[in-house]
Every structure is written in structure tokens, then in C-alpha cells.
Amino acid sequence: MGCGNSQEEVPKASAPNLLEKADYSESYIRNKSVINRKLLKVILLGDSGVGKSSLMNQYVHQQFAAEYKATIGADFLTKHVMIDNVPVTMQIWDTAGQERFQSLGVAFYRGADCCALVFDINSEKSFDSVTSWKEAQIQNPHDFCFVLLGNKVDIENQRQVLKIQRVNPLMMSGVQKESSQLVSAKNGTCVVDAFDCLAATTLNRDDLVS
Amino acid sequence: MESLMWASTTHKRLVHRIKTSSPSAEAPAISMESKTMRHHKTTSLVTDASEKKHHHFGHRRKKSTNDANIHASKEGHTVPLVKFWKAKRGFDRNVDVIPPIVNETVEWLYKYALRTEGLFRLSGSVVDVKKLKKKYDKGKSPELPSDMDPHIVSGLLKQFFIEPPESILTDELYEAFLQSVEIEDEQARTDCVIEVLGQLPPANKAILSRLFRLLYTIQLHSDENKMTASNLSICFAPTLVRKQHMEMLKVLSNSEVTKCLVQFIIEKYHAVFENRPRAAAIDGDKKMTEFKKALLKGTVRLARNKMKELGQYEDIQDISKETSMQEDQIGMEELQSAHEKRPVQEIAVALWGEDFFAPPDATPSSAMGQRAAERLLATRSLKMSPQREKRNLLNLADLPSKDANTRLRRLSLTPQMMLSRDDIVDPLTQVVVTPPPAELVKEALLADLDTQSEELPADKNTLSPERTARLGHHRTPSSETAAQIENELATQLLRSLERGQDEDTGPAIQNLAAEFAEKVRTIRGSKGTVRAGSFAVAMKLFDVFDAHVSGEYSMGDFGETDETTPAATEGDNVSQT
Numbered sequence: 001m002g003c004g005n006s007q008e009e010v011p012k013a014s015a016p017n018l019l020e021k022a023d024y025s026e027s028y029i030r031n032k033s034v035i036n037r038k039l040l041k042v043i044l045l046g047d048s049g050v051g052k053s054s055l056m057n058q059y060v061h062q063q064f065a066a067e068y069k070a071t072i073g074a075d076f077l078t079k080h081v082m083i084d085n086v087p088v089t090m091q092i093w094d095t096a097g098q099e100r101f102q103s104l105g106v107a108f109y110r111g112a113d114c115c116a117l118v119f120d121i122n123s124e125k126s127f128d129s130v131t132s133w134k135e136a137q138i139q140n141p142h143d144f145c146f147v148l149l150g151n152k153v154d155i156e157n158q159r160q161v162l163k164i165q166r167v168n169p170l171m172m173s174g175v176q177k178e179s180s181q182l183v184s185a186k187n188g189t190c191v192v193d194a195f196d197c198l199a200a201t202t203l204n205r206d207d208l209v210s
Numbered sequence: 211m212e213s214l215m216w217a218s219t220t221h222k223r224l225v226h227r228i229k230t231s232s233p234s235a236e237a238p239a240i241s242m243e244s245k246t247m248r249h250h251k252t253t254s255l256v257t258d259a260s261e262k263k264h265h266h267f268g269h270r271r272k273k274s275t276n277d278a279n280i281h282a283s284k285e286g287h288t289v290p291l292v293k294f295w296k297a298k299r300g301f302d303r304n305v306d307v308i309p310p311i312v313n314e315t316v317e318w319l320y321k322y323a324l325r326t327e328g329l330f331r332l333s334g335s336v337v338d339v340k341k342l343k344k345k346y347d348k349g350k351s352p353e354l355p356s357d358m359d360p361h362i363v364s365g366l367l368k369q370f371f372i373e374p375p376e377s378i379l380t381d382e383l384y385e386a387f388l389q390s391v392e393i394e395d396e397q398a399r400t401d402c403v404i405e406v407l408g409q410l411p412p413a414n415k416a417i418l419s420r421l422f423r424l425l426y427t428i429q430l431h432s433d434e435n436k437m438t439a440s441n442l443s444i445c446f447a448p449t450l451v452r453k454q455h456m457e458m459l460k461v462l463s464n465s466e467v468t469k470c471l472v473q474f475i476i477e478k479y480h481a482v483f484e485n486r487p488r489a490a491a492i493d494g495d496k497k498m499t500e501f502k503k504a505l506l507k508g509t510v511r512l513a514r515n516k517m518k519e520l521g522q523y524e525d526i527q528d529i530s531k532e533t534s535m536q537e538d539q540i541g542m543e544e545l546q547s548a549h550e551k552r553p554v555q556e557i558a559v560a561l562w563g564e565d566f567f568a569p570p571d572a573t574p575s576s577a578m579g580q581r582a583a584e585r586l587l588a589t590r591s592l593k594m595s596p597q598r599e600k601r602n603l604l605n606l607a608d609l610p611s612k613d614a615n616t617r618l619r620r621l622s623l624t625p626q627m628m629l630s631r632d633d634i635v636d637p638l639t640q641v642v643v644t645p646p647p648a649e650l651v652k653e654a655l656l657a658d659l660d661t662q663s664e665e666l667p668a669d670k671n672t673l674s675p676e677r678t679a680r681l682g683h684h685r686t687p688s689s690e691t692a693a694q695i696e697n698e699l700a701t702q703l704l705r706s707l708e709r710g711q712d713e714d715t716g717p718a719i720q721n722l723a724a725e726f727a728e729k730v731r732t733i734r735g736s737k738g739t740v741r742a743g744s745f746a747v748a749m750k751l752f753d754v755f756d757a758h759v760s761g762e763y764s765m766g767d768f769g770e771t772d773e774t775t776p777a778a779t780e781g782d783n784v785s786q787t
Contacts, residue, residue, distance in 0.1 A: 048445070049332045068436040070331050070444040072465050096448070097333075125335055125361075132336055 037080075037087045040199055041111055045133045046118035047126040048097030051151040054185035055118060056094045059195050064186050071096045083199045090199060114145045114202040117175070121150040121182060145202045148180035149194055154187050176201045301378055303411040303516070311346040312417055314354060315367040316424050323360035324427060325434045330445045334362030342366050367421075371449045378414050382515065383508040384453040388464065389501035391471040400481050402501050403474065407482065409509050419483045426479035443473035 044052040053071050057063050060077045076093045093112070117134060119126040127150075134146065179201040181194040294302050294309045323329055339362055345352040346366075354363060371378060379387055383406055390402040407415060425446070429439040437445075451468035452461070475482055 047333055049328050068328075068441065070441050072444050072447075072469055096444070125333075129333070129336060 037089055038203065039089050039091060040113050040202060041091045041093065042114045042116060042195075042198065042202075043093040043095060043112045044116050044118055045095060046097060047120070047123075047129050047133075050097065050118050050120040050123070050126050051185045052097065052118050053094050055149065055151060055183065055191060056092050058185045058188055058191045060092065062188065064188075081196065081199065083196060083203055086203065088199055088203070090195065092195075112144065114147065114198055116147045116149050116198060118149045118151055120152050122152055122155055145198075145205050146175040147194075147198045147201065148175055150180075150182040151185055153182040153189055154184040176205075301374055301376070301414060301417075303380075303414065307413065308417055308420065309346075309370070310351055311343075311366065311370050312420060314351060315363050315370075316420050318354045318358075318363050319360070319367070319424060320427065322356050322358075323363065324431050326360040327434070327436050329360060329428060329435050329437050330364045330368065330425075330442060331437065332361050334359050334365040336365075338362045339365040339369055343369055368446075368449060371421075371446075375454050377450060377452045378417060379450060380410060380414065380508075380512065381453050382511040383409055383505075384451070386501065386504040386508040387451060387471055388467050389497070389504045391467060391474055392497045393495070393501060394497070395495075398495075398498065399474070400478055402498075402505075403471075403478075403482055404485055406505055406508070409505070409512060422475055422479050422483065425476045429476060439473050439476040440469075442476055443469045443471075447472045 044056060046052055048070065053069075053075070054064060056075075056077055057065065060079045071094060076091055079090045079092070081088050081090055115134070117130045119130050121127075130148065176198075179194070179197045181190050181197065183190045183194050185191060319329070338359070342352050342354075342362070343366060377384070386406045386409075387403075390406050391399065393399040393402055407418070410418070425439075425442050428435060428437050429442055432438040432441075447465065447468040448461075451464075451471055
């Protein structure tokens with residue numbers, strides 16, 4: 001009776017709180033039954049230096065490191081979240097933006113559900129190359145959910161790239177326009193929002209497909 | 211016991227084979243130096259040498275003189291990038307020059323980009339990089355204006371290292387490179403890195419030296435450009451330290467080590483590139499043992515592949531058998547003996563030439579040119595072993611073995627090849643041959659003529675029945691073919707003279723040709739008949755020019771006419787008198 005039951009009790013007891021998103025502590029979600037949990041593999045792609053690692057760190061650890069450091073190979077972090085009342089484990093893959101990895105990617109991106117294309121809003125070039133990242137990495141673009149993230153919104157005064165809303169119609173097909181956002185890994189603007197939104201969109205899309 | 215045998219005898223044999231039995235093996239060494247001799251050439255052919263040299267450099271694209279002893283381009287045109295690639299593999303190990311794309315981008319970056327933030331980390335417009343790359347592919351040197359986006363230029367340089375399937379550090383030495391950084395003691399580590407770098411083909415090492423010198427300079431400015439040695443190494447490691455057909459997981463798990471290697475070389479640039487290789491001592495250290503094993507294996511593999519390229523398949527088979535059986539059993543004892551006998555160094559010397567062991571930035575000297583010439587002459591007088599004569603190689607299978615071998619020897623690097631003024635890509639070994647100074651060529655050519663006329667039989671009686679049988683192929687060139695050949699030869703000579711005329715060396719070539727013709731005439735006159743030797747030399751000249759002009763060899767024709775049978779001498783004689 002003792003242990004097993006008490007563990008079952010925890011979610012039930014806190015069930016009324018489920019309506020309020022803010023009440024999900026990560027430990028709570030982690031303790032929730034593994035069976036229901038969905039795994040979402042998200043990969044971050046984009047040119048070197050646009051802030052992929054910073055975004056991931058800001059989202060998972062709420063930290064921003066000011067040091068200028070390139071990513072070695074690839075790295076991933078996980079975060080447990082609740083999306084539309086479903087416990088989800090976000091597995092976020094941070095990739096090196098080095099060109100060399102463009103050719104190594106295929107095996108690496110296998111099984112990814114969502115692909116966040118990151119660019120620097122102050123660099124038109126990084127925006128232009130989003131398309132090539134998308135095409136180079138993904139063999140079968142229709143299997144993925146694409147989201148655009150424009151980083152470094154904190155340095156707005158130097159902005160080179162047009163507001164994403166205005167650019168959207170020009171962008172390639174397949175990108176989830178409504179989930180694409182302007183974010184800042186430095187001060188955390190919209191980062192959590194963007195990732196949650198991305199997860200929700202991916203889950204909805206998966207439901208529709210299946 | 212067996213493994214001991216492997217360690218000692220294999221190396222001895224390997225070195226011996228590369229050194230003695232293959233004239234082609236000398237080719238890279240010679241051609242490597244021939245570019246240094248190009249200066250020599252430009253200077254030796256005019257009266258006022260210093261003035262000429264000055265003039266010459268005035269027209270060159272600006273080059274940093276401190277480490278540009280290997281020049282890539284001639285004035286006016288550069289070598290198409292495609293010439294530096296071995297089909298479907300990587301950087302051609304027999305190439306002896308730094309490609310212009312490397313020289314020019316490195317120079318530009320030195321000048322304008324040392325303070326650019328995120329240099330080599332951020333990427334430039336892919337479209338622009340591709341556009342410029344295409345120009346280099348076609349052998350053009352595009353203008354790189356000073357206000358260009360530095361990331362485009364850095365991208366261009368990076369592209370050079372990314373594109374080929376095989377890394378510039380070669381697949382064979384990949385393990386050795388990885389093992390070298392694992393060593394904990396810093397001095398020993400430096401020695402090991404130097405040692406393994408020492409195994410690389412000369413051009414690869416020269417290119418790396420230029421690249422790392424640039425990276426070293428960039429990280430000195432890291433307070434401005436934010437590119438510390440660590441950052442630079444992250445950006446370059448996946449490009450430089452890699453091996454073909456590796457699993458993604460392995461690549462990722464190795465990425466930390468490869469980063470350390472690149473960072474180490476950047477930080478220790480001077481120690482690594484400006485010292486002569488010296489074998490690190492083998493102590494009881496396990497990692498050192500691992501490194502020595504990897505190095506030994508890599509070196510043997512490199513040598514084996516080199517011989518494969520040279521077409522010496524039988525040798526390779528022997529060695530493969532010996533090594534594949536035993537290379538996993540190398541023990542401490544063997545390593546120790548290998549260390550003492552320095553087979554690794556010997557193989558490298560045999561493969562790439564002694565001068566390779568000079569620091570890459572050493573200034574070219576005329577002594578080097580002299581040595582190259584001597585080596586050239588020595589190569590010419592090498593005799594083929596009877597065993598090798600039996601060999602049929604590539605599409606030479608249809609030729610009598612003697613012809614096949616003569617051709618092989620000839621293709622490797624003949625004086626006649628050097629007579630022509632352009633770089634020649636040897637169709638067999640893919641060696642890019644750069645012409646050495648005309649005077650040295652002349653010497654070699656005349657010496658060649660002498661040996662040819664002495665070697666080959668002048669008339670019917672000296673041709674033994676055995677030899678006739680072995681030649682197997684005695685189709686007699688009629689007097690008509692002989693005359694044709696003479697005509698062709700004259701035409702080809704004329705053409706080459708025309709080519710030479712618009713440049714200063716034209717008269718020199720003319721003189722050379724005249725002298726050559728005189729020599730031929732003397733031989734003919736003195737004996738009253740056409741000597742087989744002169745005929746063979748004429749054929750050779752024709753052959754080489756033909757190949758050079760049309761870009762292809764017609765093997766069949768050669769086989770029919772090269773060996774002069776008595777009838778041919780008579781026929782030729784008739785046509786002359």
C-alpha cells in the first residue's frame with residue numbers, strides 16, 4: 001500500500017493545478033509516469049555565431065554566458081515540460097555551425113521531430129543561409145516541422161533583417177509561420193515562449209499526421 | 211619473432227624499394243625542388259640576373275616573402291585547382307606547389323582581416339564563396355578587393371580544406387595524429403607532433419605551415435577578433451582532422467581530441483614547424499607506445515599507397531602480406547629497434563626526398579637545384595631489374611615489357627619533358643612536373659643522348675637472338691615512317707620554339723634545340739648510319755612533345771617504333787642520304 005500508492009497520489013492531488021501552466025515544476029513533470037511522456041527531439045540549425053548554444057542554455061538553464069566560444073561537434077540538453085497537459089521531454093540538439101558538419105548531418109538528424117532554424121537578426125547573411133541549412137540538412141523536408149527563430153533581438157537598433165512577420169511570406173514553404181519568433185538569448189526575451197510554442201506546434205502536427 | 215622481422219626487414223625493404231627500384235619515386239622529390247629552381251631558371255637565362263629577378267617579382271601578385279618559398283603560380287596564369295586533386299580522393303600528394311587559392315587568401319587575411327571578429331567562425335555568403343571558388347577551379351586568380359567581406363575570403367580558404375574527401379593530414383596518419391596529442395609530457399608531445407607532421411607529403415606540410423602560421427597570428431589578436439586558439443581550433447578541427455568513411459558517432463567522440471591537436475599546433479606553431487623532426491624517445495609510457503605504433507603503421511601505409519600510385523603492384527602485394535599479417539603484433543622490443551634504426555625517417559626521406567626535412571620556410575638555394583639535377587641524372591641511369599621488366603602495367607599491357615618499362619621510366623621525369631615550358635601532369639603518376647632551369651635540362655639531355663647511343667645496338671649483329679625474342683615486337687618502321695617522324699619532330703620543335711619566343715627564355719631554347727640537333731648530326735655523321743640511339747632520342751622527343759601538345763598518349767604507336775631494329779636504321783639512313 002505504502003510507497004507505490006503515495007507516488008500515484010502525487011499527480012492526482014495536484015491535478016486541479018494542471019490548469020495553471022506555471023505550477024508545473026520540472027521535478028513534478030519528471031516524476032510523472034514515463035509511459036505518457038512524449039519525447040521531442042528538436043535540432044537547432046543555423047550559421048556559426050547566431051547563438052544556437054546560447055538559446056539552448058537560456059531555455060534549459062536560464063543562463064547566458066558572455067564568453068565567445070564556438071561549439072565542438074554537437075551537444076544536447078533535455079528539459080521536461082508540460083505542453084497542453086501532456087508531459088513532454090524536450091531533447092534539444094545543439095549543433096556546431098561549422099560547414100564541415102553540414103555533410104555529416106544526416107545520421108545526426110535522424111529521428112528529429114522539429115527543426116529550429118536560427119538566424120541573427122543583425123546579419124542578413126545568416127538569414128539568407130537559413131534556406132541552405134534547411135535543404136542541406138534534411139533529406140525529406142516534409143517529415144519535419146520547421147520553425148524560424150530570429151535571435152539577438154536585444155541589439156535591435158542595428159537590425160538588418162526585416163521584421164520576421166514581414167519576411168514570412170517570402171520564406172520557403174514548410175516553415176510554421178505562427179511559431180516563428182524573434183528572441184533574445186541574452187536577456188531571455190520570448191525564449192521560453194518560443195520553445196513551448198514550437199513544441200506545441202510539433203505535437204499538433206504529429207497528431208494531424210497520425 | 212615474426213613481428214621482429216616485420217619491424218626490421220619490412221622497413222629495410224620498403225626503403226630499399228622506394229629508393230632504388232623506382233625512378234618514379236624520385237619524381238616528387240625532384241619536382242618539389244624544381245619549383246625552387248624556377249627562380250634559378252629565370253635568373254640564369256639572362257645576363258643581368260638580379261635585375262631580372264627584380265622584374266619578375268614586380269609582376270607577381272604580392273606575396274609575403276618570409277614563408278613563400280613554394281610558389282604556386284606563374285605570372286599571368288595560375289594552375290587550375292583541379293590539378294591539385296587526386297580523383298575522388300583528396301589533395302594530390304605528388305603536387306609540389308601551394309595552390310594559388312591558399313597563397314592569395316592567406317595573404318589577404320594577413321593584410322586586412324586579422325582584427326575581424328569571429329574570423330573563421332562566422333561564414334560569408336555561400337554564393338560569393340562559390341563564385342570565387344569557381345574562378346580558382348578554372349585556373350583564374352580573381353581580384354580580392356581590400357573592402358571585401360573577410361568572412362568570404364576566410365570561407366574560401368576553408369573551402370579548400372573542406373572539399374576534398376581526404377583531409378590534408380591524410381587518412382593514413384589520422385590515428386598517429388590523434389595519438390600524438392594524448393601524450394602528457396609537453397616536450398614529448400611536441401616531438402611527437404613534429405614527427406608525425408614530418409611524414410606528410412611536402413606540399414601538404416607546406417600548406418599546413420602557411421595555414422597554422424596564419425592561425426597563430428590571428429590568435430595573437432584575440433582580444434580584438436575574439437578568436438582564441440581554442441576557438442580557432444574548434445572551427446578548424448572538424449575540417450582538418452578527419453578520416454574518410456568514419457561513423458558520425460566516432461567523429462563526435464573524437465572531436466575533443468582533434469580540437470586539442472589543432473589547438474596545440476596553433477599555440478606551438480614555432481616549435482612545431484620550425485624544428486627538424488627528431489624522434490621522441492620511447493620510454494615505458496603506454497601512450498607513447500601507442501603513438502609509435504600508430505606512426506609506424508601510418509608510415510608504412512603511406513609508403514604502400516605511394517607505391518600503388520607508382521604502379522608497383524607486386525611490391526605492394528609482398529609488403530601487404532607481410533604487414534597485414536603482423537602489424538598488429540608490434541611489441542615494445544620492435545618499437546625500440548625501429549626507433550634506433552629510424553625506419554620511419556628513412557621511409558619519409560625515400561618517399562619525399564631529403565630536403566623535405568629542412569624547415570619548410572628555408573630559403574631556396576641553388577645548391578638545392580644542383581642536387582636536384584644530380585638526382586635527375588642518377589635517376590636517368592637507373593636500370594630496370596629483369597623482374598620489373600616482365601611487368602605489364604596499366605594499359606601498357608599490350609606493349610613488349612621493355613617498352614613498357616622504358617615508357618614508365620620516361621614518363622616519370624625526362625629531360626625532354628622539362629624542355630617544354632609549361633607544367634606537365636604526368637599521366638601515370640599525376641605528378642605535376644615543373645620545368646627546371648634550361649641549363650640543367652640541357653646537361654641531362656645530352657647525357658641521355660650519350661647513354662642512349664651507347665646502350666642501344668647500332669646494327670643487326672649486336673642484337674642478340676634472346677633480346678630480339680624478348681622484344682617480341684619488331685615491326686619495322688619503314689623509311690616512310692622514319693621520315694614522317696623526323697618531320698613531326700621538326701614541327702613539334704618549331705611549335706615549342708614559337709611558344710618560347712614571346713618570353714625571354716625563347717633564345718635559350720633555340721640554342722638548346724640547335725645544340726641538340728648538332729649532336730644528333732654528329733652521331734649520324736661519324737658512323738655513317740643513323741644510330742639507334744639518336745633515333746630513340748628523336749622518338750622520345752616526339753613522343754613527349756606529342757603528349758604535351760595533344761594532351762594524350764598513343765601507346766600503340768610508341769610500341770611500334772621505339773625499338774629500332776636494324777631495318778629501321780637502314781631505312782632511316784636511306785631517307786637521310
